[in-house]
Each structure stands twice: as C-alpha cells, then as structure tokens.
Amino acid sequence: MRSEPVVQVHALVKRYGTKTAVDGLDLVARAGVTAVLGPNGAGKTTTVETCEGYRKPDSGTVRVLGLDPVRQARELHPRIGVMLQSGGVYSGARADEMLRHVARLHAHPLDVNALIERLGLDSCGRTTYRRLSGGQQQRLALAMAVVGRPELVFLDEPTAGLDPQARRATWDLVRDLRSDGVSVILTTHYMDEAEQLADDVAIIDGGRVIAQGTPEELCRGGAENTLRFMGRPGLDVGSLLKALPADCTAAELTPGSYRVIGKVDPQLLATVTSWCAQHGVMPEKISVERHTLEDVFLELTGKELRA
Amino acid sequence: MTATGTYTPRPGAAPLGRMIATQAALETKMLLRNGEQLLLTVVIPALVLVLFSSVDIIDTGQAEAVDFLAPGVLALAVMSTAFTGQAIATGFERRYGVLKRLASSPLPRWALMTAKTASVLVTEILQVVLLTAIALALGWSPHGDPLSVALLLLLGTAAFSGLGLLMAGTLKAEATLAAANLVFLLLLVSGGVMVPLDRFSQTTQDILGLLPITALSDGLRDVLLHGAGVPWGDLGILAVWAVVGLAAAGRFFRWE
Numbered sequence: 001m002r003s004e005p006v007v008q009v010h011a012l013v014k015r016y017g018t019k020t021a022v023d024g025l026d027l028v029a030r031a032g033v034t035a036v037l038g039p040n041g042a043g044k045t046t047t048v049e050t051c052e053g054y055r056k057p058d059s060g061t062v063r064v065l066g067l068d069p070v071r072q073a074r075e076l077h078p079r080i081g082v083m084l085q086s087g088g089v090y091s092g093a094r095a096d097e098m099l100r101h102v103a104r105l106h107a108h109p110l111d112v113n114a115l116i117e118r119l120g121l122d123s124c125g126r127t128t129y130r131r132l133s134g135g136q137q138q139r140l141a142l143a144m145a146v147v148g149r150p151e152l153v154f155l156d157e158p159t160a161g162l163d164p165q166a167r168r169a170t171w172d173l174v175r176d177l178r179s180d181g182v183s184v185i186l187t188t189h190y191m192d193e194a195e196q197l198a199d200d201v202a203i204i205d206g207g208r209v210i211a212q213g214t215p216e217e218l219c220r221g222g223a224e225n226t227l228r229f230m231g232r233p234g235l236d237v238g239s240l241l242k243a244l245p246a247d248c249t250a251a252e253l254t255p256g257s258y259r260v261i262g263k264v265d266p267q268l269l270a271t272v273t274s275w276c277a278q279h280g281v282m283p284e285k286i287s288v289e290r291h292t293l294e295d296v297f298l299e300l301t302g303k304e305l306r307a
Numbered sequence: 308m309t310a311t312g313t314y315t316p317r318p319g320a321a322p323l324g325r326m327i328a329t330q331a332a333l334e335t336k337m338l339l340r341n342g343e344q345l346l347l348t349v350v351i352p353a354l355v356l357v358l359f360s361s362v363d364i365i366d367t368g369q370a371e372a373v374d375f376l377a378p379g380v381l382a383l384a385v386m387s388t389a390f391t392g393q394a395i396a397t398g399f400e401r402r403y404g405v406l407k408r409l410a411s412s413p414l415p416r417w418a419l420m421t422a423k424t425a426s427v428l429v430t431e432i433l434q435v436v437l438l439t440a441i442a443l444a445l446g447w448s449p450h451g452d453p454l455s456v457a458l459l460l461l462l463g464t465a466a467f468s469g470l471g472l473l474m475a476g477t478l479k480a481e482a483t484l485a486a487a488n489l490v491f492l493l494l495l496v497s498g499g500v501m502v503p504l505d506r507f508s509q510t511t512q513d514i515l516g517l518l519p520i521t522a523l524s525d526g527l528r529d530v531l532l533h534g535a536g537v538p539w540g541d542l543g544i545l546a547v548w549a550v551v552g553l554a555a556a557g558r559f560f561r562w563e
Binding site: 052053054074077078079080082084086087088089090091092093097101102104105106107108110114144146148149150151176177179180181182 | 312313314315316317318319320321322325326329330333336337340341399400403404405407408410411412413414415563
C-alpha cells in the first residue's frame with residue numbers, strides 16, 4: 001500500500017515579497033495519511049496550496065500523483081479533493097445545493113444524500129452558507145473535498161475550531177477514506193490529531209521540514225521517556241544507575257522524588273521495582289510519561305505549537 | 308484493491324457541457340436569490356420605465372415618453388446585469404474564496420467564465436422579456452430590425468462584462484460594491500438612459516457619447532424609436548470597449 005509517492009516536493013522555495021514562506025522544503029508523502037504539522041506561519045498552507053496548483057514555486061519542483069500541479073492542472077484537478085482553510089462557497093448557497101453542485105462537476109461522485117447525513121449537514125436545512133455555524137461550514141468544505149471520489153485529498157486544518165464531537169466525526173471520515181484507499185494530506189497544529197490519524201508526520205518550521213517519520217519513530221527518536229516515583233529521601237542513586245541499562249539517567253530531583261530517563265519499557269520498570277525491593281523501598285506514585293509529538297516539537301523548535 | 312468501499316477512488320471530470328450548464332444554473336440561481344441584485348436588475352429598470360413614462364417629469368421631445376424610455380431602459384438592464392451585478396457578485400466570490408475553490412475543481416477557468424456569460428445572458432433575456440412586456444402595456448410601439456437590437460445587446464453585454472470583471476478582479480470586494488453602484492448611478496443619469504443627451508452642453512455630449520451606456524442606449528433608440536438601419540457607429544464604440552475591457556480583465560484579473 002505504501003508504495004509510490006503521492007506527493008513529491010523537492011527544494012521548494014516560495015516568497016511573498018521579501019518574506020520567505022517556504023525555504024527549500026523537501027517532502028515525500030506516500031499513500032495513506034500524512035500530517036503536516038507546524039505552528040502558524042510555518043509554511044504549511046503555502047506548501048499545500050502549491051501542491052494544489054494555486055501557487056507557482058519560485059524554485060524547486062512539486063509533483064502530485066506524478067503531475068505538475070500548475071502545468072498539468074486539467075489532468076490533476078479531477079483526481080484531487082481540496083478543502084480550503086476557509087470559504088470557498090457562494091454566500092447565498094445552501095449546503096446541500098453547493099455539495100450537489102460540486103458533485104455534478106465530477107463523473108462518478110459519491111451519493112450526496114449519504115454524505116450529507118454522515119456529516120450531519122442535514123441540520124443546515126435551508127440556511128444559506130453565510131449563516132451556517134463555523135462547524136457546519138467546515139464540514140461542508142470537507143464534504144466538498146471528498147464528494148468527487150478523489151485519489152488524494154488535501155485538508156487544510158480540517159478540525160480547527162470544531163467542537164470535540166464534530167472533530168471526532170472528521171477523524172472517523174479520514175480513517176474511512178484511508179481504509180478505502182484514498183490518500184490524505186492534512187495540515188494541523190493539533191498534536192493529537194497527527195498522532196491519531198497519520199501514518200506519517202512531517203514537522204514544518206520556518207518553511208522547512210525539520211523532522212519526518214511515523215508518530216512512533218518521531219517520539220522515539222526525538223526524546224526519551226520518563227519514569228518517576230516517590231520513595232524514602234536519600235536513596236543511593238548511583239546503585240540504582242548500576243542496575244539500569246547504560247543509556248539511562250537517574251536523579252533525585254527533590255528529596256524523595258526520583259526520576260529515571262531512558263527507554264522505558266516493561267523490563268526497565270521491572271528493574272526499577274526489583275531494585276526498590278532489594279533496598280527495602282516502597283516506591284509510590286510510579287508514573288511513566290510517554291513522550292508525545294508535543295514534546296518532540298518543543299524539543300526540535302523550542303516553540304509551543306499553538307503560540 | 309479487492310473490496311470496493313464507499314470512498315474507493317473513482318475520479319473523473321464531468322463532461323464539459325454538463326459542467327458549464329450546472330455552473331451557469333447555479334450562478335443564475337444565486338443572482339435571482341439575491342435581493343440587492345434583483346433591485347438593480349429588475350426593480351430599478353422597471354421603476355424607471357413605469358414612473359417616467361406615466362409621470363411627465365422628463366422632457367423627451369416629441370416622442371411618447373415610453374417610446375423614448377424603453378430603449379434606454381433596455382440598455383440600463385444590460386448594464387445592471389453585465390456590469391454592476393456581475394462585478395459585485397464576482398468581487399464577493401473572489402473575496403470568499405469561491406473562485407479559488409472552483410479553480411481546483413475539474414471546471415476549467417475558461418469554462419467558469421463561459422458559464423458566467425451564459426448566466427448573464429439568461430438573466431438579460433428574463434429582463435428583456437419582462438421590461439418589453441411592461442413597455443408594451445404602457446403603449447410602446449417599437450420599430451426597426453430585431454437583429455440590430457440583438458447585436459447591440461450582445462456587444463453591450465461584452466463591453467460591460469469586460470469592465471465589470473476588470474473591476475471585480477482587481478479591486479477589493481467592498482470597493483467593487485461601492486464603485487459599481489456609483490458608476491451605475493452616474494451612467495443612469497448621464498448616459499442617455501432617461502435624460503436625453505441634448506440636455507447637456509455640446510462638449511459634454513461629445514464625451515458622454517463615447518461611453519458604452521450612451522452608445523448602447525443611443526443605438527437602441529436609433530433602431531427602436533426611429534427605425535434606423537444597423538447603427539455602425541454605436542456598435543463600433545461598443546466593440547472597442549469590449550475588446551479593451553475584456554483584454555484588460557484577462558490580463559489583470561486576480562483569482563484570489
């Protein structure tokens with residue numbers, strides 16, 4: 001399944017006036033779900049819009065499904081689905097009207113009624129677009145991106161500002177797209193979204209990809225995990241360290257509060273507890289913290305994702 | 308892929324004809340649903356026709372008021388749809404990302420513009436039918452060759468479309484809204500629509516005579532009121548506006 005790249009971006013540069021939005025970006029996305037993660041202004045939207053054929057690269061090459069998005073737009077556009085970050089609908093159009101319209105531009109569209117029901121757009125009734133809630137507008141844009149049965153869907157911050165329920169509905173649809181063989185490129189600044197949905201995550205900052213891999217690879221590669229426990233103050237940390245694998249560190253942070261950093265697996269946990277047993281220590285409040293993409297991101301960029 | 312799921316890819320563009328037809332139908336529907344647009348395209352021309360042919364405010368010379376007014380109001384109808392209405396609608400479509408979203412759909416840009424033109428023409432046909440019916444009820448007796456009339460209306464549409472799209476594709480939506488309405492009002496008063504041009508000084512007349520609205524209302528009046536042959540002069544002015552306007556729109560139009 002994860003064979004031919006659906007998107008290949010090589011050394012992409014895009015400037016707006018004096019500001020460089022994308023600065024020599026390389027990105028390869030394969031079949032499946034790829035999340036493009038980064039803070040506001042990182043260059044996510046510019047990258048995606050270049051793939052959609054909206055912007056011409058200042059330099060570098062972009063291939064989507066093997067095609068040049070600008071020169072071969074006619075060939076490419078029927079094969080992709082696009083969800084813009086906002087707008088894209090006649091302010092006086094009703095949700096079902098607009099969705100049916102986009103469906104009619106395609107040769108083999110999805111069943112519009114089923115899609116309307118699935119995304120809860122039937123609640124829009126006869127309300128025109130400008131009076132829909134933000135969540136309804138988002139879901140309509142999502143529906144418009146998938147209704148043409150594309151091979152590849154671009155979703156630009158599909159769940160920004162959605163309530164948890166609508167967010168979950170969007171995630172479920174992305175999962176169904178994936179299992180039916182549709183590739184998805186989504187931009188997000190939600191870590192959990194990337195962790196939940198993506199086969200592959202590309203972290204963008206300052207117009208470049210600074211890390212790419214599966215969520216597991218990124219979490220493992222970026223940072224180690226942490227084990228904490230409470231015990232008697234003044235335990236022999238040196239003795240604990242000897243019992244642990246070589247690449248671990250251990251420290252008493254405050255009297256009675258201990259921290260072990262390393263590759264935390266069941267074996268390591270067993271080593272720590274048996275060391276405690278040997279030394280007559282009752283470890284309390286044992287906790288294991290798995291490093292998340294959030295930690296990785298912070299470590300790589302020194303920035304909070306949603307600054 | 309063995310099993311076929313709901314979302315299993317099956318991409319493809321609809322046939323071009325279907326895309327253009329559905330796009331034109333939607334654009335027309337949006338226009339007819341918009342109250343302000345209807346005010347411009349239907350209510351104002353009809354009011355001008357009814358009010359000024361029944362109330363003797365404007366000196367229309369020897370002609371019956373309705374015979375003088377009807378050609379001007381037809382010109383006004385063309386301007387309201389092809390220029391003002393199209394400029395405002397397209398300006399806001401640009402602003403709200405509609406043009407952008409459609410640009411990544413299977414619909415090619417030229418097909419979108421074709422659909423817009425079709426939508427303008429459909430609206431104009433509805434306007435012409437309605438206004439003609441009102442004028443006839445008011446006692447209008449048109450003369451001349453319907454083909455000359457059709458030619459004038461078509462070239463007028465091309466001229467106003469070029470100017471309207473140029474405005475929509477270069478200015479901000481709010482600026483387009485204000486400017487298109489202002490131009491509409493100015494040309495309504497000074498373009499020979501309801502005020503005969505000879506009310507103005509000779510120099511002013513010469514300048515006003517070069518405007519597309521003046522050429523259109525003057526040409527229509529020559530044919531419909533005086534039964535003149537093909538008004539080449541007015542057609543020529545409209546043709547120049549059409550070429551310049553459409554070329555400039557094609558060159559400077561920005562999609563977002």
